Amino acid sequence: MKKVREKNEYEGNPVGLSKDTATAMAKELDRHLASFIVLYHQYHKHHWLVEGPQFRDLHLFFEEHYNELHAQYDAIAERLTVMGYCPTCHPANQLKIAYLEHEEEGEFRIREMLEKDMDDEKTIAVELRKSIKKALEHEDFATKSLLEGILLKTEDRCHHIEHFLGEDGLSIGLIAKPSDIMEDGEAEDAKAKAKKKAKA
Numbered sequence: 001m002k003k004v005r006e007k008n009e010y011e012g013n014p015v016g017l018s019k020d021t022a023t024a025m026a027k028e029l030d031r032h033l034a035s036f037i038v039l040y041h042q043y044h045k046h047h048w049l050v051e052g053p054q055f056r057d058l059h060l061f062f063e064e065h066y067n068e069l070h071a072q073y074d075a076i077a078e079r080l081t082v083m084g085y086c087p088t089c090h091p092a093n094q095l096k097i098a099y100l101e102h103e104e105e106g107e108f109r110i111r112e113m114l115e116k117d118m119d120d121e122k123t124i125a126v127e128l129r130k131s132i133k134k135a136l137e138h139e140d141f142a143t144k145s146l147l148e149g150i151l152l153k154t155e156d157r158c159h160h161i162e163h164f165l166g167e168d169g170l171s172i173g174l175i176a177k178p179s180d181i182m183e184d185g186e187a188e189d190a191k192a193k194a195k196k197k198a199k200a
Contacts, residue, residue, distance in 0.1 A: 008085070
């Protein structure tokens with residue numbers, strides 16, 4: 001196929017952004033696009049491999065996250081085209097500019113997968129803040145607004161993962177005796193009933 005434009009060729013833009021601003025912010029957005037796609041695939045992997053007593057909750061949780069990421073990186077790519085640049089689309093080239101790394105092949109413990117997801121979301125949040133600051137410096141208010149909205153969702157995802165990683169939860173019933181999670185007095189009543197039943 002014959003190219004009509006090279007990857008890094010600036011096309012100009014209809015929204016009044018200078019070439020310097022468009023070039024600087026397009027580079028920022030391209031890094032986010034590549035990194036969001038890495039995490040998108042990671043959430044898919046965890047969605048497919050999750051097992052255990054919280055399977056359904058986590059299965060749907062991961063699905064919700066990769067769908068949200070898809071919408072976000074699509075918006076980032078669209079913003080890149082508004083600026084007059086082509087998004088990086090080839091997977092090999094995306095890996096060269098991404099600030100996240102793909103998780104190794106194979107299956108890991110659920111807790112480790114969630115910890116990796118939370119660490120990656122945290123990294124994204126840190127990098128987004130840097131880009132928001134740069135957008136403000138370049139007076140690119142639309143990109144600033146876009147990234148601020150994405151940052152809020154990123155922080156929400158990170159916080160929700162933290163809830164799954166909490167030490168306390170409903171799963172205590174699977175690793176503790178009933179008496180460990182009964183209210184005061186309930187344990188004694190249960191023991192008395194058990195003794196009475198045993199004598200009968």
